[in-house]
Structures are given as C-alpha cells and as structure tokens.
Amino acid sequence: MEQKSWKPWALLAPSLSAVFFLLVVPVCFIIVYSFWLRAPTGADIPAFQFGNYAKFFEDFFYPSILLRTIRVSLETVALCLIMGYIPAYFFYRTETRYKPALLILIMLPFWISFIIRTLSWINILGETGLINHVLMKIGILNEPLSLLYNEAAVLMGLIQYLLPFMILNIYVSLEGIDKSLLEAARNLGCTEWQAFKEVTLPLSLPGVSAGCLLVFVLTSGTYLPPMILGGPGNDMIANLIFKRVIGTLDWPFGSAISVLLLALLGVIVFTYNRYLGINQIFKSLQSGGE
Amino acid sequence: MAKEPIEQLDTLFDRYMDGKISRRNFIKYLGMAGVTAGIVGGPFGGFTRDALAAKSIRFDGWGGVVSKAFREYAFDPFAKETGIKVIDGEFGDMDTYLTRVKASFPPGGEYNLAHLSGVFDYARYIGLGFGVELDESKIPNLKNVMNAMITPYKKISDGKLSAVPYDLGQTGIAYNTKHISKSKAEKLGASLLWDKDLKDKLGSWGDWRTNIWYAALHTGQSPNDIKKMDDIWDALREQRDLIKKYWSSGAELMSLLANEEIYATVAWSGRVAALQDQGHPIGFLAPKNCYSWQECIFVIKGTNLDYAHKLLDFMLSPECSIAVAKGQKYPPSLDPTRIDMPEEVKKLPAFDPTGKLDGYLFADPEYWNSRQLKWSEKWDRVKAGA
Incomplete structure (x- = not known):
C-alpha cells in the first residue's frame, strides 16, 4: 500500500511542477504586482493598496472596454456557432472515405502562424486587396470599399482563429451520439428535421456549450485581431493590458486589469463547470489531438 | 540571427508587402522562419543561445530597412574583422523594448546594446539604473561626432556617457x-x-x-x-x-x-x-x-565593455557610419564640418551641413x-x- 501511495504523485510530479511553476507562480506574481505602485520613470514600488483596482472603476472608460470585450466575445461565439455547427454536422453524417482528410483540413490553419493568418486579411480586405480589386475590375464598384480597420474586420479575424475550436467541440459531441437513435426516431415516424431537432440537437448541446465556452474565453484574452485589423475604437481588454504593461510600463495597473479579467473568466468557467461539466472540453481537445 | 519569432515573421511579411519576395518564396521563407523559431524557441533554444554566446554581443534595433543596413554595413564587417559576432534583435517601439529589458533577469542582463531614440529615452534608461560608464579613450572615433549631439547625453549622466550618438x-x-x-x-x-x-x-x-x-x-x-x-x-x-x-x-x-x-x-x-x-x-x-530626434547606441549594464567599445568605435568610423546612413536613410551623427559627406547623405531628410543642429527642435x-x-x-x- 505504501508503495502505491507515492507512485501516482511521482507520475504526476512533472505535470504538477509545470502547472505550479508556469501557471500558479506567474499568477501569484501578477496578483502581488496588482497591489504595487508605479513610479513615473517606470520603476515599480512595492506596496499593498487597492488604488489600481479603484482606478479601473473610477469612471466608465475601463469598464466600457470590458463590456465591449464581452459583447465582441458573445458575437464571436454566436457567429462561430452558426458557422461551425453545419460543417461539424456534415463530418458526423458523411460516409465519405475522405473524412479523416476533411478533419485534417480543419486543423490545417493551426499549421500557419496566427499572426500571418491575421495579417493576410489585409491582402483580402484592403483597399487594394482581393475583394476590392475584383469588384472594381468587374465594374460593380468605382471606389474601393473600406473593409478594414473596423469591428467587422476584427470579428472576421477572430472567427478565422476560433472557428476550428467550435467545429471540433461540436463534432466530438456529435460523434458520441449513437446513430441507431436516429434510425429509431425515423422508424417511429419522425421526419429528418424532427429527428435532428428532437435527438441530434439536444444530445450535441454539451459540445455546443463547450465550444461556446472555449471560444468565449479565447476571444476575451486575445489582442492581435483588434490590434492588426481594428480601428481606433475597437480595442479590447487584452489590448488595454498590453498597452498598460508594454506601452506605459505600468505593470501594477496592467496586473490589476489582468486579475479582474481572470476573475471574470473564472466565474464563467466555474458556472459552466457547475452546471455542464468541464470534461466535455477535455474530450474535445483530446479528440482534436488524436 | 536571434530575432524573436514574431519579429522574424513581421520582417518576412514586411518584405512580402514591399514586393521584394515572390508569393512562392514567401511561403518557403515562412516555413524556414517556423523551423528557426522552433529551434531557437524550443527545447533546444538554450543550447542554441549558449552556442551563440561565445564571443558575441547582442544588439537590438528598429528592424526593417534600418536593421538590414546595420547588419550589412556594420555587424557583418565587424564580425569579419574582430571575430566578435553581433546577434541582432528587433523592436517595434521604445516602450515595448524597455519592457523587455525591464523583464529580463537580472533586469537588463539579457541585453547589451540598443538603438534608442531620443534623449528622453536615454534619460529613462539612466533613471532606471541600466546605464554604464563608457571609456571615451577606447572609442577614438567619438571625436568625429557632433558636439551638439553629445552634450545632451552628458548632461543627463553627470558628464559621462552610457551611449554614443549615432544618427538623427x-x-x-x-x-x-x-x-x-x-x-x-x-x-x-x-x-x-x-x-x-x-x-x-x-x-x-x-x-x-x-x-x-x-x-x-x-x-x-x-x-x-x-x-x-x-x-x-x-x-x-x-x-x-x-x-x-x-x-x-x-x-x-x-x-x-x-x-x-x-x-x-x-x-x-x-x-x-x-x-x-x-x-x-x-x-x-x-x-x-x-x-x-537623435538616436544613440546605448550600452546596457552588464555588457562586456571591451566588446562594446570595439563595436561602437567600428560603427562610428566614417566608412561604416556613412554606409549605414545611406542604407537606413538617416543622416549620421558625424560632424559634416569635420568629415566629408557624400551627396547621397547630404540629400537625406534632417541632414544639417552646419553640424550645430540650430533650429532643430528635440523633445x-x-x-x-x-x-x-x-x-x-x-x-x-x-x-x-x-
């Protein structure tokens, strides 16, 4: 028995060490920093005060960026869900022998740098980009459309980044549905649509909710699409953190905003886990890696 | 060279957008950049950096055409002449770079020389304790630099220099x-x-x-x-x-x-x-x-000063300084009343033939x-x- 008791810990030690040193320790640093003060030169002054948190809520400016982040995240989730369910359902139902190849296509974007993928939209949406070029060439437009540096372009950048996460989550959930249930529904008189509505859709909801959570969390923390594709008014909370930490060397305030974002996402993940179970996400991620 | 992976990709995209490389080569270099990023940033990164550490000094600058000019006309010839390799990195703006310097361990310890912009930036580094005391006698070419560019730096660091003015x-x-x-x-x-x-x-x-x-x-x-x-x-x-x-x-x-x-x-x-x-x-x-604005090459605390003096003197030599100026399109800090400047340099924006910089407004x-x-x-x- 004694021999058994240390073995799991020995096996877990590398993972636990990685989590401790690469996650717990940095988060603790951020929390400690959030109470410090910043000198005008950029030097940090150790202290214990809540001024950085008070500053965040002293007027509506910072909360408004947080609210914008939540809004854009929800819009991204909705769009990814609409655009992701259909291909996931197709992968589930298709009998083609090319199914593994199709699934690899979903993973393909991850092989290219996220920055390059985001920058490439400039070549597509820009005033001299592909869309404007074609529309002007065929005479539909006389003047190029301004498609870049606005919220729509940011959403486009976010969707191309996050759509595969949504598709994979839904697909894994669909794959777990016993197809004989659908046959039974059809035998009992359901139409194709009714079978989908009454059987497939409810059983795929854990995957849908896992995908939504993952997309929401990742959107909330990303700053590249707003920075590269957004205009002056499209900054999100991660851009604010980036500017405070990098732009003004105000690590204490940047840390306080990070802690607030962490707390918000923590509440959302906790609520999700309480009612739906976090294990669905792990199942999806495992399947994506297989 | 040891650029950050993101900067490698930025440079690559920069060249692609400028039309300097074809779409086919863009994809090829993208793959190569990925492999490099993997080697430098992956589990073998430590070995790579250790290997590069032998007789080398790190230089961080503004990237793009500026970085290219430094590499071509200063670092490569310097390495050939002295055997000291210059590992060059890039940054997008001054604040981002200062954050990286501040975050390194010990603060400033991972960085050596930086192409800083503005006297105000020099003041920030000195204020944060990242400065050194250069031995001017080991940089003989410093005598060719405009006095108007040296004086503001000396005012900040008690008559000493932690940098040499390089361009404006x-x-x-x-x-x-x-x-x-x-x-x-x-x-x-x-x-x-x-x-x-x-x-x-x-x-x-x-x-x-x-x-x-x-x-x-x-x-x-x-x-x-x-x-x-x-x-x-x-x-x-x-x-x-x-x-x-x-x-x-x-x-x-x-x-x-x-x-x-x-x-x-x-x-x-x-x-x-x-x-x-x-x-x-x-x-x-x-x-x-x-x-x-006037730019300087700042030497960060902890740098091997022997290497730094050699590199700074090499970079301030008229041949190197003028070649870099032509490449990066910024006039050099050398006094045009003491050093003959080619026509190409005289035509650059912000060039001052008097060497006094009267009428130039700096922050x-x-x-x-x-x-x-x-x-x-x-x-x-x-x-x-x-």
Whole structure:
C-alpha cells in the first residue's frame, strides 16, 4: 500500500511542477504586482493598496472596454456557432472515405502562424486587396470599399482563429451520439428535421456549450485581431493590458486589469463547470489531438 | 540571427508587402522562419543561445530597412574583422523594448546594446539604473561626432556617457502626392493631419508623444512648453474621428502608405525616403518645429565593455557610419564640418551641413518624461474614444 501511495504523485510530479511553476507562480506574481505602485520613470514600488483596482472603476472608460470585450466575445461565439455547427454536422453524417482528410483540413490553419493568418486579411480586405480589386475590375464598384480597420474586420479575424475550436467541440459531441437513435426516431415516424431537432440537437448541446465556452474565453484574452485589423475604437481588454504593461510600463495597473479579467473568466468557467461539466472540453481537445 | 519569432515573421511579411519576395518564396521563407523559431524557441533554444554566446554581443534595433543596413554595413564587417559576432534583435517601439529589458533577469542582463531614440529615452534608461560608464579613450572615433549631439547625453549622466550618438531623423508628415498637392501640404503644415477632406484617409503612430507634439503644432503651441492642455486633447479627439488607423510599426506605416489605405500620416523621415526609393508617390513635409530626434547606441549594464567599445568605435568610423546612413536613410551623427559627406547623405531628410543642429527642435527629456504617466494614460483614453 505504501508503495502505491507515492507512485501516482511521482507520475504526476512533472505535470504538477509545470502547472505550479508556469501557471500558479506567474499568477501569484501578477496578483502581488496588482497591489504595487508605479513610479513615473517606470520603476515599480512595492506596496499593498487597492488604488489600481479603484482606478479601473473610477469612471466608465475601463469598464466600457470590458463590456465591449464581452459583447465582441458573445458575437464571436454566436457567429462561430452558426458557422461551425453545419460543417461539424456534415463530418458526423458523411460516409465519405475522405473524412479523416476533411478533419485534417480543419486543423490545417493551426499549421500557419496566427499572426500571418491575421495579417493576410489585409491582402483580402484592403483597399487594394482581393475583394476590392475584383469588384472594381468587374465594374460593380468605382471606389474601393473600406473593409478594414473596423469591428467587422476584427470579428472576421477572430472567427478565422476560433472557428476550428467550435467545429471540433461540436463534432466530438456529435460523434458520441449513437446513430441507431436516429434510425429509431425515423422508424417511429419522425421526419429528418424532427429527428435532428428532437435527438441530434439536444444530445450535441454539451459540445455546443463547450465550444461556446472555449471560444468565449479565447476571444476575451486575445489582442492581435483588434490590434492588426481594428480601428481606433475597437480595442479590447487584452489590448488595454498590453498597452498598460508594454506601452506605459505600468505593470501594477496592467496586473490589476489582468486579475479582474481572470476573475471574470473564472466565474464563467466555474458556472459552466457547475452546471455542464468541464470534461466535455477535455474530450474535445483530446479528440482534436488524436 | 536571434530575432524573436514574431519579429522574424513581421520582417518576412514586411518584405512580402514591399514586393521584394515572390508569393512562392514567401511561403518557403515562412516555413524556414517556423523551423528557426522552433529551434531557437524550443527545447533546444538554450543550447542554441549558449552556442551563440561565445564571443558575441547582442544588439537590438528598429528592424526593417534600418536593421538590414546595420547588419550589412556594420555587424557583418565587424564580425569579419574582430571575430566578435553581433546577434541582432528587433523592436517595434521604445516602450515595448524597455519592457523587455525591464523583464529580463537580472533586469537588463539579457541585453547589451540598443538603438534608442531620443534623449528622453536615454534619460529613462539612466533613471532606471541600466546605464554604464563608457571609456571615451577606447572609442577614438567619438571625436568625429557632433558636439551638439553629445552634450545632451552628458548632461543627463553627470558628464559621462552610457551611449554614443549615432544618427538623427525627424517625424514629419508623409503624404500621397497623387491625392494631396505639395502646395496644399505646405500651406496646411501640421494641420494637414486635421483636414476634414481626408477623413478616413489619415493615419498616425499610436505613440502618445508624437500625437501630443503634432497637436501642439496644430493648436499653435510650443511642444516643449504646452500651456493649454485641454486644447491638445480637444484637437486629438477631433483628429481621432478622421483617423483610419493608428499604426504600430515601421512596417505597418510603409504598408498603409504603399497600399494607399491612407493618404497622409506622421512618418519617420527614413521610412519615407525608403518608400520614395521604391518609387511610391510619397512626399515628406517637415513643418515648422517638426519633431526631431537623435538616436544613440546605448550600452546596457552588464555588457562586456571591451566588446562594446570595439563595436561602437567600428560603427562610428566614417566608412561604416556613412554606409549605414545611406542604407537606413538617416543622416549620421558625424560632424559634416569635420568629415566629408557624400551627396547621397547630404540629400537625406534632417541632414544639417552646419553640424550645430540650430533650429532643430528635440523633445525636452525632463519635460516629457515627467508627464509620461499622466499623458500616456490620457492619450489611450482619447484614442479609444473617451
């Protein structure tokens, strides 16, 4: 028995060490920093005060960026869900022998740098980009459309980044549905649509909710699409953190905003886990890696 | 060279956008950049860095055409002559780089030499304790540098130097000559950046100093002694509604102008000269009290001073300095009354044949650094729509 008791810990030690040193320790640093003060030169002054948190809520400016982040995240989730369910359902139902190849296509974007993928939209949406070029060439437009540096372009950048996460989550959930249930529904008189509505859709909801959570969390923390594709008014909370930490060397305030974002996402993940179970996400991620 | 993976990709994209590499090669280099990033940043990164550490010194600069000029005309010949390899990295702006220096362990310890912009930046590094004391006797070529460029640095560090002045430039206004006439640009001066006819065709750098400086010119105030700050913020709010994009790197500036996403923006003189060289219809305007700056090669605490002295002296030699100036399109710090300059250098924006820099307006380091915290935060709010 004694021999058994240390073995799991020995096996877990590398993972636990990685989590401790690469996650717990940095988060603790951020929390400690959030109470410090910043000198005008950029030097940090150790202290214990809540001024950085008070500053965040002293007027509506910072909360408004947080609210914008939540809004854009929800819009991204909705769009990814609409655009992701259909291909996931197709992968589930298709009998083609090319199914593994199709699934690899979903993973393909991850092989290219996220920055390059985001920058490439400039070549597509820009005033001299592909869309404007074609529309002007065929005479539909006389003047190029301004498609870049606005919220729509940011959403486009976010969707191309996050759509595969949504598709994979839904697909894994669909794959777990016993197809004989659908046959039974059809035998009992359901139409194709009714079978989908009454059987497939409810059983795929854990995957849908896992995908939504993952997309929401990742959107909330990303700053590249707003920075590269957004205009002056499209900054999100991660851009604010980036500017405070990098732009003004105000690590204490940047840390306080990070802690607030962490707390918000923590509440959302906790609520999700309480009612739906976090294990669905792990199942999806495992399947994506297989 | 040991660039950060993101910077490698940025440089690659920069070259692709400039049309210097084909689509096919772009994909090929993308793959190679990925492999390099894997080797340098992956589990073998430590070995790679250790291998590079032998007889080497790190230099961080502005990337793009500037980095290319340094590598080609300074670092490679220096390595050939001395056997000391220069590992060059890049940064997009001064604040980002200072954050990296501050975050390194021990602070500043991973970095050696940096191409800093503005005397105010020198003051920040000295203020944070990142400076060293250079032995001027080991940099004989320092005697050729303009006194007007050395004096401001010595004032900050008690008569000593932790850097050598290297070049100077201006943040003026770049405008597309197909859409904006030279006479209109000259007539409006800084106010061209507030021209309502150019709504959604204007750009600006995201930097707080530059925007406040130009708002001061637009509102008729002295940038180093702004009396009516409310007028500045109002002007910046007004301008924000006309701006299409606040760019964040030299590569992005060049891409926006070259692709005609914007017709006018504040711009670094050297980058504009590079665009003009590539044949783009871009004019450069240096309005009255244009934002001038002098750049230095700063030596960060903990650096091997023997290597640093050798490299700085090599870089200040007239042959190297002039070659770099031609490449990066910024005039050198060498005094033109003591060193003969070729015509190509004399034609560069911001070149001063007198070597005295009279009439050039630089940012007062004390004035701007003491207001950084307050103004940069306020600028972020204004920029975001507040």
